[in-house]
Amino acid sequence: MVRSVLDALETPAPASRGAAPPRVVVVGGGFAGLRLLRRLEALLPADRAELLVISPVDHLLYTSLIPQVCASTVEPRHLAVALLAVLKRTELFLGDVVSADFQARTVTVRSADGSTRPVHWDRLVLAPGSVTATPDVPGLAEHALGLKTLDEAVALRDHVLSRLELAEATKDRRHRAALCTFVVVGGGYTGTELAAQMAAFTRRAAATYPSLRPADVRWLLVDHAPRLLHDLAPALGKRAARVLARRGIEVRLGTSAVEIGADSITLATGGPNVRRHARLPTHTVVWCAGVRPSPLAAALELPTNHGRIVTDEFFRVPAVDGVFALGDVAAVPDSTRGGAPTGQTAQHAVRQGAAAARNVAASLGVRKPRPYRHHDLGFVVDLGGRDAVANPFGLTLSGLPAAVLTRGYHLTTLPATANRLRVATDWLLNSVLGQEITHYATPDPREETIAAAERTGIYQHTS
Ligand SMILES: Cc1cc2nc3c(=O)[nH]c(=O)nc-3n(C[C@H](O)[C@H](O)[C@H](O)COP(=O)(O)OP(=O)(O)OC[C@H]3O[C@@H](n4cnc5c(N)ncnc54)[C@H](O)[C@@H]3O)c2cc1C
Known part of the structure; x- marks a missing residue:
């Protein structure tokens, strides 16, 4: 209720609250x-x-599994933990x-x-x-998709599937190639998980269209850092790079996105004195380059x-x-x-x-204050299927052991039993039936912009 x-x-x-508690x-x-x-x-x-x-919103969003919403592995609502279901006496004001x-x-x-x-x-x-951090890259605000909210995750899945449908409908080979090219900017854990899981999902999706082939689908992961997962232990980045290579994802390190258009992205490599630019036709750029x-x-x-x-x-x-x-x-x-x-x-x-x-x-007079101190317990990165990388307590794992640990970790840290059961059921059903290749709505580019989806315009001042 x-x-x-x-x-x-x-x-x-x-002053007039009398004996009301603080x-x-x-x-x-x-x-x-x-x-x-x-x-x-x-x-x-x-x-x-x-x-x-x-x-x-009336829920906590379990963001760690958002890439799985894009890849149709988990139903969107199952990542929304109802606040009033887990809180006993806190009042909620929307x-x-x-x-x-x-x-x-x-x-x-x-x-x-x-x-x-x-x-x-x-x-x-x-x-x-x-x-989502949106630096001053021309075209980013108008054309890039973000991945911070459930709306954005659903919009991204719908957008990607609709690009495949448009590719199926065109006879123009260049246009088709651009529609089937997907670029993720940001090789941190979000971008890496997204590219890995979406490459597998879209190849499976492409196989269901009469004139598309899985090999038509191209995913690129771009980062200006010299290695993947640059915030995490180097061993994790190396192992993740191997999985991405196996899935045919083109990883471009030391590369920056310098301009984004409705149908292209311009990438730059090299130092400030020997900058080389290349324009890549694409209708999908996902911005995962930080918050x-x-x-x-x-x-x-x-x-x-x-x-x-x-x-x-x-x-x-x-x-x-x-x-x-x-x-x-x-x-x-x-x-x-x-x-x-x-x-x-x-x-x-x-x-x-x-x-x-x-x-x-x-x-408020109950117990004594204590300073914050927390040692990193390691990180898990779910690459989809039986692939993951993880470093619990400094131990580097990959493949099935990491995938089992990663899924177990998420089931433990999801804050409500109902959500745990729903997510576990999604995983079980997907492993038997495969992912559902359907979208909810026809994507509207005006609602897909990061500012609209994340409603950053509501504050008096923005940084
Ligand atoms: C796609 C993705 C994957 C991630 N994966 C991982 C991972 O695997 N592991 C990991 O450790 N971290 C991960 N993170 C990072 C993690 O989600 C954040 O660090 C974490 O959510 C921060 O918690 P928070 O409570 O500060 O903010 P949030 O969990 O984002 O909660 C903030 C809440 O405040 C609400 N809010 C915002 N503005 C207002 C306002 N003006 N008034 C009232 N309420 C407001 C929001 O709606 C939201 O409910 C991921 C993030 C993303 C986007």
Whole structure:
């Protein structure tokens, strides 16, 4: 049953709240926000704090499996973990926080209908995550597809299948080749997983069209770094590169995307003095080249480090009392790396959620605060089918053992049993029946742009 939060929001300003318990407002119900709230529910009795989460969506999106939505291995909805199903007493208010008044202790929430209202807080926890980084590459904003939200994942799958349908319908060989060429920019874990899984999926899809052949489909993975998975241990990148080569994916390292058009991408190689450019005909460029903090960080005008809200190791925002930040949006110092900001990963976000809950509770007089400290446990990269690479606790694995570990890891870390069962069932059915090669809707290029899909225009200021 959906709980109504409107009565709670009518609560007047602090002076007239009398004996009402302090209100903890959490902005964002993703990896960090949800974990924090679950811990707070355990740490704080109902009479010690009122808990409220503000989120534009009613679920946590389990992003790690998004490439599998594109490749039709997992149903989109199965990655959406319903917040109210896993939270016991937290109230949910649907909307976007667009600004804050740190003197009056309120945030302004914009609802889906465009109306706004102030919400009072006694403790404010900022966990709105990140959006796709879109550097100043001509044509990127208009023509590239992103991969951060469920909408984008579904749109990408639909877009790719519709390119194959258009290729099937044309007799022009050049046009067909361009339609069957797919370029992923960014060789981190998202881009690598996507290219690996989509190459296999689209070749299977091509085989179902009368005049297309799997060999017509061409995937390229482009990165300006000298190696794949450059943020992870070098051994993982080497092993992933072997799998990609086996799947016929062209990996172009030391290569930058410098211009994107409706039907081409221009790639540049070489140093600044000997730059060589090549134009490649394609109707699909997927931009997986990193994230930037939620534009809310800039709108709040708090001190930032590379756009991330500066905090101390207790997640406190030093400039303002009672405000905490964590997850992708926050530059939390990593004591295991000399105080550099922690990586923008779900692993950190989840652990920060648990650690920050303790410190928020401590600020309300329950338990003692503790600084954040987390040692990297390793990473898993699912390349689809029986292929994966992983380095649990520094041990490098690939092939079937890594694939089993990767799938087991996801089933363990998905935050709800219902989602675990649904995803496991998807995997089982796909292994027997194969992936479904259908799209939901006819893609609309206006809705496919990264800014439209990720709604980055709703803030007063953007970085
Ligand atoms: C495709 C993809 C694959 C990934 N795979 C992995 C992986 O395998 N392993 C790994 O460790 N990490 C992975 N990541 C990174 C991981 O998803 C992030 O590091 C993690 O989600 C950060 O958690 P968070 O809570 O800070 O943000 P999120 O989980 O993104 O949650 C932020 C929440 O805040 C909400 N929100 C945003 N703005 C507002 C606002 N103004 N007001 C209210 N709510 C707002 C959002 O809707 C969202 O629900 C992946 C990311 C992507 C995109």
